[in-house]
Each structure stands twice: as structure tokens, then as C-alpha cells.
Amino acid sequence: MLKLVRLSKSYVPGKPVLTGIDLEIAARGITAVIGPSGTGKSTLIRCINRLVEPTSGAIEFEGSDLARLSGRGLRHARRHIGMVFQEYNLVERLSVMENLLSGRLGYVSAWRAWRRRFPDEDVRAALDLLDVVGLAGFADRRADALSGGQRQRVGIARAVMQGPRLLLADEPTSSLDPRTSVEIMQLLADVARSRGIPVLVNMHDVELAKRFADRIVGMSGGRIVFDGPPASLTDDVLASIYGGEDWLH
Amino acid sequence: MASPAAIREAPAWHRFTPGQRLARFAITLAIVAAIVASIRSIEVIPEFLVDAPEQMADLLMRMWPPDWSHYPSTVHEALMETIHIASLGTLLALVMALPVGVLAAHNLVPSTPVNLAAKLVLVSSRSVNSLVWALLFVGIFGPGALAGTLAIAFRSIGFVGKLFGEALEEAQPGPIEALTAAGAPWVSRMTFGYWPQVKPAFWSIALFRWDINVRESAVLGLVGAGGIGMALDAAMNLFQWDRVAVILVAIFAIVVVAEIVVTQVRQRVI
Numbered sequence: 173m174l175k176l177v178r179l180s181k182s183y184v185p186g187k188p189v190l191t192g193i194d195l196e197i198a199a200r201g202i203t204a205v206i207g208p209s210g211t212g213k214s215t216l217i218r219c220i221n222r223l224v225e226p227t228s229g230a231i232e233f234e235g236s237d238l239a240r241l242s243g244r245g246l247r248h249a250r251r252h253i254g255m256v257f258q259e260y261n262l263v264e265r266l267s268v269m270e271n272l273l274s275g276r277l278g279y280v281s282a283w284r285a286w287r288r289r290f291p292d293e294d295v296r297a298a299l300d301l302l303d304v305v306g307l308a309g310f311a312d313r314r315a316d317a318l319s320g321g322q323r324q325r326v327g328i329a330r331a332v333m334q335g336p337r338l339l340l341a342d343e344p345t346s347s348l349d350p351r352t353s354v355e356i357m358q359l360l361a362d363v364a365r366s367r368g369i370p371v372l373v374n375m376h377d378v379e380l381a382k383r384f385a386d387r388i389v390g391m392s393g394g395r396i397v398f399d400g401p402p403a404s405l406t407d408d409v410l411a412s413i414y415g416g417e418d419w420l421h
Numbered sequence: 422m423a424s425p426a427a428i429r430e431a432p433a434w435h436r437f438t439p440g441q442r443l444a445r446f447a448i449t450l451a452i453v454a455a456i457v458a459s460i461r462s463i464e465v466i467p468e469f470l471v472d473a474p475e476q477m478a479d480l481l482m483r484m485w486p487p488d489w490s491h492y493p494s495t496v497h498e499a500l501m502e503t504i505h506i507a508s509l510g511t512l513l514a515l516v517m518a519l520p521v522g523v524l525a526a527h528n529l530v531p532s533t534p535v536n537l538a539a540k541l542v543l544v545s546s547r548s549v550n551s552l553v554w555a556l557l558f559v560g561i562f563g564p565g566a567l568a569g570t571l572a573i574a575f576r577s578i579g580f581v582g583k584l585f586g587e588a589l590e591e592a593q594p595g596p597i598e599a600l601t602a603a604g605a606p607w608v609s610r611m612t613f614g615y616w617p618q619v620k621p622a623f624w625s626i627a628l629f630r631w632d633i634n635v636r637e638s639a640v641l642g643l644v645g646a647g648g649i650g651m652a653l654d655a656a657m658n659l660f661q662w663d664r665v666a667v668i669l670v671a672i673f674a675i676v677v678v679a680e681i682v683v684t685q686v687r688q689r690v691i
Contacts (some may be wrong), residue, residue, distance in 0.1 A: 223601065249604075250603065251603065251604035252661070255602040255603075257595065261598060263613060263614060263618070264596070264617075265618065265621075274599075274603065275603050277603055277604070277606070277609040278604025278606075280609075282608035282609045285612065286608075286612045310446055331603075334603055335648060341428055378457060
């Protein structure tokens, strides 16, 4: 499915944020990346669809190395990777429907998109998805009129509109209150399971990660220091990921 | 009550350091020197200064009462031409300024040489006054409204392009990132990501420039570039002060109307 081989990234030469990451993601299930702030979780997720340029290493996805793609090839590969963001990243002044349809921009010509002439099946899919994420009837609302939780629902729906074969989520619940966080994670998990899309999500809420993930990857200092099922995430492991242990009690 | 010891120990506090005080004194001195120097250089002739109120009163007497019969015969047509010059000139400027503004925005075109070249175009457009542009185009196309329209357009490119480029640079990168992640091509990122974000700024700039252009096109006629300024020039040369008065009132009225239109449209569009 997705395989990272010795992936490294340094924003400043000589100061690597990611050091030789090897990671393989199975064709289904939720993989949560946890770790202290500034340890490169976000950089890791963003390297996969090249929002951040990796310094070295390979990103094997569906038989090609994303790290070597450029131009049209990269755009076409990105269409198959949906992404959900911490700050939702909706186009605030566009309607919910337009935001959902923007997930199809990789497939629809710029001219048709400008005139909002999206294929009927895209519009139908968008309406169905709005139903799924609990925003039926919100199609013509402007994105900036929504609450945080509602915006993230639109964010998830937009990513799913791409018809992705992998979903990336970069701290999708960090801007939300605890209850909404759980609801959003539940939605992400349901949508991904029902469509058979694997999810790679980074989060700093360990409890939330244990509750929803099938597999947990712990990062510290730009390296993977733990990889296993949530059940094996003991206090000792958490201490090795986050350092110290006073905070555990 | 503070004890004497506390008073003695209170550290001295001054708003400025001695260096700052010296600098402030130097700046004040420089400003005063500059004012004195400029008054000396413009060579005020005291006799004319004393005479001014009398001359002004004389001029106003000649203007009063305005002869409204001039309005339908000569002024109206010139006034309409002025509005056409301003509107068409603004429209042309918008069309030409959009691509230059895009090229000037570093987040859209991440190439410093291209940004600088675009900014050079914008600065050169702005550094030349509309009257000078008008003189230039009168020389090329001969006197008339065409020269005025082009003068307005070329002067406005710099203004519109600069402000539009800045609006683009202030656009939130997050939504653009999301569209990039969805595999959207460049043009779609522009139309779906940037345009909705800068649309209010764009219309605001366009309206503001049209408002300025209505006022500017009123004087372009003084150098033969069409519009009501030409009628004003003719009337002044013929010492028809009652006609001059009508023209001045007409210019004032059209500026007020432009102001009202802009305010109304802005409220509705933005």
C-alpha cells in the first residue's frame, strides 16, 4: 500500500527533523502517529503527499515512488491521497458544496471547475457525503458560517470526495473540544472502514489514539521508537516516547 | 506613606535617553529649517498676497450667477465623456493589472526576478502622473478621449496591480495547501483557492480606483485629452467665468455622485 523507505527531512542542513523513517501502512485500518510536539509527526504526514519536500528516501505508493514524481505525475498521484487538516483549510468564502467539489479539482478541467460545471455524479456524491457526515441541508451554507466541528466534517467529506486510496489526517481534532474530537474521530473511522480506506493520522491525544487506532506508531526525536497495537502501549513505552514519567501519574 | 529611604532609593526614570533627546531635537531643528527654506524658495510676493482676497472676490463676482444655458449645449456632453473616460480607463486597467499583480505576488510566482520585473512595471506606471501620461498619449494619438482613456488606464495599472498583488500575498495558505493536496492544477488553485479570498479586496480596489479616476479624468482635458477639462480650459481661455462656474458645479456634482455610487455598490458587493 504505502511504504516509506529511509525517509529523511532536514529544513536546515545538518538538523534533521526526520531521520531514516521506515514505515509500511497496510491496506486498511487506522494508524495513529503519536509523539511529543516538534518531533516531526506533521512533517512525516506532509512528506507523503509532498506538501513538504523530503530530503531523501522513497515513498512507495501504488507501485510508484512519490518522491520522484513532479508536475502532472505528482498531481495525479495526489488525487488518490485525501488529506484532513488541523485548521480544516476550507475556502472560507465558498459554500459547503463548493468546498466538497474542490476535492474533485484534480479530475475536472479548470475551465469546467471555474464555471462550476461539475459532473452530475460528483454533485450526487457530494450530497450523499453531506448526509453521511451529518450535514444534510448545509450545501449552500458558506464555510465561514460553520462551527469548528462542522468545518472538520466538511474537511473529511472533501477528502473523501477525491475517492482516495489513502487518507492522511494532520492533527484533525487538535482545534476541537473533547466531545467534538471523539465525534470527529468516530466519523473518520466510520467513513474509512465503510469504504475500505486506510488512514494515517497524527495526534497528540494518546487516549484518543488508543481508542480509535488499530496500530500506534510512537515517534521521538525524528525516529520511530514504538510500533504496535494500542494494547501494548504501556506506561514504560509512553515514558520512552515522551520522556520522563512523573506526568503519567 | 513612603519613608524617606524609599524616596531616596526610587530610581530616576526618564521617558527618553539623552541620545534619544538629542535625536528628537535634531529632527525638530531639521523640520523648522526645511519649512524656512521652502518658504524662501517659493518666493512669496507680498503685494500679491495682500491683493489675493480682492482678486478672489472679483473672480467670484464674475462667476455669479452661473449661466446654466451652457449646460445642455456644451457641458453635458463633456461631462458624459469624462465618465466614459474614467470607466473605460478603469476597466482597461483592471484587465492589464490582474496578470501583473499575479506576477508580483511571491506566493503565486515564487521567482524573485519575475516579482521584481512586475513590481518595476507597477512602479513605473505609478511614478508618472496621469497628466504626463495624457501628454504622452495626446502626442501619439492626437487630442481627444482616446488619449485620456489610455492615460487613466496606464496610471491605474500601478495602483490596482500593487494593491491586488498585496491582497494575493495576504491570502491564507491553508486552503491552497488543501487544494494542492487534492491534486488541483495551478489554474484551479487560482480560481478556487485564491480568487474567493481576494475577491472582496479586488472589487474594493476597482471601485476605489474608479472613484479616483472620475476626479482625475476631469482635469485631463487641460492637456487636450478629452472630457470636461477641455470645456473648462476653453471657457477659461475665453474668460467666460459664468460658464466656468457651471463646469465647476458639474465636476463637483459628478464627484459626489461617484462617491455615493461607490459606497452603495461596496455595501452590496462586499
